[in-house]
Amino acid sequence: MSPSPSPTPRRVVVTGLGATTPVGGTAPATWDAVLAGRSGARPIPQEWVAEHELPVTFAAQIHTPPSEVMRKVEVRRNDPSGQYALLASREAWADAGSPEIEPERLGVAVGSGIGGVWTLLDQWENLRTRGPRRVFPLTVPMLMPNGPAAAVSLDLSARAGAHCPVSACASGAEGMGLAFSMIRSGRADMMVAGGTEAAIHPLPIAAFAAMTALSSRNDDPERASRPYDVDRDGFVMAEGAAVMVLEAEEHALARGARIYAELVGVGMSSDAYHITAGEPDGAGAARAMAEAVADADLSMGDIGHINAHATSTPVGDAAEARAIRRAFGDHADRIPVTATKSMTGHLLGAAGALEAVLTVQTLHQRQVPATINLDRQDPQIDLDVVTGAPRALPEGDLAAVNNSFGFGGVNVALAFRSRG
Numbered sequence: 001m002s003p004s005p006s007p008t009p010r011r012v013v014v015t016g017l018g019a020t021t022p023v024g025g026t027a028p029a030t031w032d033a034v035l036a037g038r039s040g041a042r043p044i045p046q047e048w049v050a051e052h053e054l055p056v057t058f059a060a061q062i063h064t065p066p067s068e069v070m071r072k073v074e075v076r077r078n079d080p081s082g083q084y085a086l087l088a089s090r091e092a093w094a095d096a097g098s099p100e101i102e103p104e105r106l107g108v109a110v111g112s113g114i115g116g117v118w119t120l121l122d123q124w125e126n127l128r129t130r131g132p133r134r135v136f137p138l139t140v141p142m143l144m145p146n147g148p149a150a151a152v153s154l155d156l157s158a159r160a161g162a163h164c165p166v167s168a169c170a171s172g173a174e175g176m177g178l179a180f181s182m183i184r185s186g187r188a189d190m191m192v193a194g195g196t197e198a199a200i201h202p203l204p205i206a207a208f209a210a211m212t213a214l215s216s217r218n219d220d221p222e223r224a225s226r227p228y229d230v231d232r233d234g235f236v237m238a239e240g241a242a243v244m245v246l247e248a249e250e251h252a253l254a255r256g257a258r259i260y261a262e263l264v265g266v267g268m269s270s271d272a273y274h275i276t277a278g279e280p281d282g283a284g285a286a287r288a289m290a291e292a293v294a295d296a297d298l299s300m301g302d303i304g305h306i307n308a309h310a311t312s313t314p315v316g317d318a319a320e321a322r323a324i325r326r327a328f329g330d331h332a333d334r335i336p337v338t339a340t341k342s343m344t345g346h347l348l349g350a351a352g353a354l355e356a357v358l359t360v361q362t363l364h365q366r367q368v369p370a371t372i373n374l375d376r377q378d379p380q381i382d383l384d385v386v387t388g389a390p391r392a393l394p395e396g397d398l399a400a401v402n403n404s405f406g407f408g409g410v411n412v413a414l415a416f417r418s419r420g
Contacts, residue, residue, distance in 0.1 A: 010184050011264075012180050012183045012247070012249065013246070013248075013249050013259045013262050013263070014259065014260040014360050015245050015252050015257045015258060015260065016094075016096025016243075017095055017243075018090065018241075018242065019091070019240065019243070019354060019357055020063070020064060020091075021040065021242070022060035022062060022240060022345055023040040023343060024064075025064030025069070027088075027242070027361075030354075030357075031361045031365075034340055034343050035367060039060075039222040039223070039342070040060040040344055040345055041236045041238075042058060042059075042060070042222075043218075043221060044057060049202075051202075052202045054202060054206060055206075056205055056209045056214045056218065057218045058221035058224065058236070059205070059237040059239075059345065060344060061200055061239060062084065062198075063240075066086075066087060077142070078142060078148075079115075079118055079198065080239070081148050081196045081241075083198075084198060085149070085151060085152055085194075088241040088242055089155065089156065092194075092243040093192065095245070096247070096257065097255070097258075103158060103159040103160075105190065106156065106159065106188065107158055107162070107163070108156070108191065108192045109149065109175040109178045109182075109191055109192075109193040110163075110172075110193065110194055110241075111149075111167065111171030111172050111174055112146075112196050112197060113166065113168045113169055113195075113197055113199075113348040113349025114199045114204065114348060114349060115143060115147070116142050117143075117204060119136075119142040121203060123135050123136055123139045123143070145164055146162070146164035148196045148241075149164040152192055158192065160187065166349075168348070169309075169311075169346070169348050169349065169352070169404060169405065169407065170405055170410040170412040171349035171350075171352070171406070172196075172242065172347075172349055172352040172353025172404070173195070173414055176263065176353065176414060177268060180193075180263050181266070189247065190246065190248070190251065191245075191247075193244055193246055194242050194243035194244055194357075195241065195352060196241035196353075197240070197241070197347050197348040197350040198239050199237070205237060208237065212234065214234045214237060215236055217233065224312075224373075225312045225342045225346075227308070227311065227341060227371055228310065228317055228339060228371065228377050228378055228383075228385055229312075229373060229374050229375055230377070230378045232378075233314070234312060235311040235341065235345070235346040236345035236346060237346060237348075238341075238348075239347060240347050240350055241353070241354075242347075242353040242354035242357045243353065244356065246263060259419050260364045261364055261416045261418055261419060263414065264295075264298070264415050264416065264417045265292040265294070266295055266413070267287070267288040267289060267290065267291030267293070267294075267295060267411075267415075268410075268412050268413075269284045269285070269291065270408070270410060270411065271283075271409030273409055275407060275409075276407050277315060277316075279319065280315070281322055282319045282320060282322040282323025282326050284323075284409060284411050285323035285327075285403065285405060286327040287411070289328070289401055291413070292413035292414060293401065295415065296399065296417065300327070301331050303415075304335065304394075304398045304399060305335065305336055305363070305368055305399075305400035306336075306337045306402075306403065307337075307340060307356075307403070308324070308339050308403050309341075309351075309352075309403040309404055310341055310342075311341055312339075312341060318378065318380045321382065324337070324383060332383060335383075335384060336384055336385075337383045337386065338362075338368050340369055342371050352412060355404065356402050359400050359414070362393070362400060363418040366393040366394075366395070367390045367393065368390055368393060370387050374387045397417065397418060398418040399416065400415070400416050401413055401415050
């Protein structure tokens, strides 16, 4: 029989990291690229860009195609979003030492903002042009947003739950928040948590471009994502997945696991303001940050780093800066902030998960990656943004906040603390 929920909150630690992104096929490769300030944005080579006369012709596509590292049958039976999730979760699980655990004590929480858009639209085209008999039998499990979470659960025999938060660009961060809650309450000992997205497809690109959310710097993709710069003009669409193994501290210590950092607090709020725009004064985002810090039993002065949502949109970046100032007050003057989307692009439902992985690496390696493409900082952004080169963090106990915001007014903040 599985243990009953813990009567007292348990501490939750990070013991495994995995990622497949536009700048690297693994979590370490991604970290190295981000620390070196390399952009993953490139012209899209596929013929459908010209065929559909797309107004935006570049994106940050996956660095390592799954077909190079997965079996053909796995590629065929999973939407790209599922393929990315499997790659990241397998890496994270191996990084955690592939531990032995009762399946009923292991869960999954892998979010996705859009789900299997490639499968949905490819099979619609099959139906339209070739008839119903040519629709692939696994279409539904491949297109449903929880397909990747289910695939990871099957792959790892995880039976404590297979969850998929769908909260736009906060999906991956919300998945980590759910995993945190499950471990802290005693419903699971380990969780494989994160996010995945594979939406570099003509329709999402055309749709985001129609709402003027994307950068239109077709002639200079690598410099298109420029958070906080006065000339920012939208985000760069990206794809990939990032996953963490989260674990009850006593469980990790009992098996001698390496611990990267501790997830100590989660804050969530909703703006109830606009379907796509956040509150201009950042009130909802500020509440999420304040809640994460309070949940961690920390003070605002304890926070030594912020990995910002910072997508490179004119309105969003300024609103987040106001939110940070609103939440942290004068403490914001001394907190080094970075915007890693300047390199990776915006992975939508996987963005929060990837930036959480990078936040953990920042604490573990004591290095804050620099924000690239920031030539002239917007005067509205009165923050200490790290530019030029990575900035060393001091030794000793450190805490950091990672922000993720999504369409629908969703705000999620995660608070992490270093381990020594």
